[in-house]
Amino acid sequence: MENDELQRLVEEISLHFFSMPFLHKAIFNSRLKTTGGRYLTKTHHLEFNPKSYEQYGLDELIGIIKHELCHYHMHLQGKGYKHKDQDFKQCLKKIGGSRFAKQLSKQKEQPYRFLLECRTCGQQYFRKKKMNPDRYRCGKCGGKLKGIEIDYQK
Ligand SMILES: [Zn+2]
Ligand SMILES: [Zn+2]
Structure with missing residues (x-):
């Protein structure tokens, strides 16, 4: 999956599950090691680990996207956007995002050339x-x- 497909997927999930647009950038970052994704509070961009998708498939990626979008939308609305915050927990529960991303194995390193x-x-x-x-x-x-x-x- 390329970055522009990821971008479209995040935009679709945002509209479908949050009824709000995702107006920033979503990219794959292959330097992420153990996390499936992250939300950057300064730029509001989302980064995803391509290995999550490669190892566990689309369902896993969608779960991670929902999780990161909870951070994103809660933060932009001025609500509690951290893992310990009630707003964030309720958001995850409502849309069924992943609680945690699956552990990524190290043995399947990508042969990037x-x-x-x-x-x-x-x-x-x-x-x-x-x-x-x-x-x-x-x-x-x-x-x-x-x-x-x-x-x-x-
Ligand atoms: Zn640059
Ligand atoms: Zn998180």
Whole structure:
């Protein structure tokens, strides 16, 4: 699944379950290690771990999206958006989001062969195939990208 599909999925889930639009960015971040996703309170963007989807499938991803959207909507509405807050707990209960993301196994590391790195902000995008960096822009800041081939040592 690519970032634009993820973005659409988050927007759809937001409208369907919260009756409110998701107006920020949702991206896959392969640097997330053990968490399935996270909400960035400063930018209001959501980041998801591609391994959750690869290892556990769409249902798991949807559960994580609902969970992160609870953080997102509670925060934007000025309600309690942290795990311990009642507002957040009720939100999760109402829409059936995951309480916790499943544990991610380490043995199935992705064989990423290629890395696109933003020349402006340094954001890294790992890819399985070689890509032309001139055809893409940084999803975070819109900066130009450079391509780096990754050499794996086993
Ligand atoms: Zn959370
Ligand atoms: Zn950037």
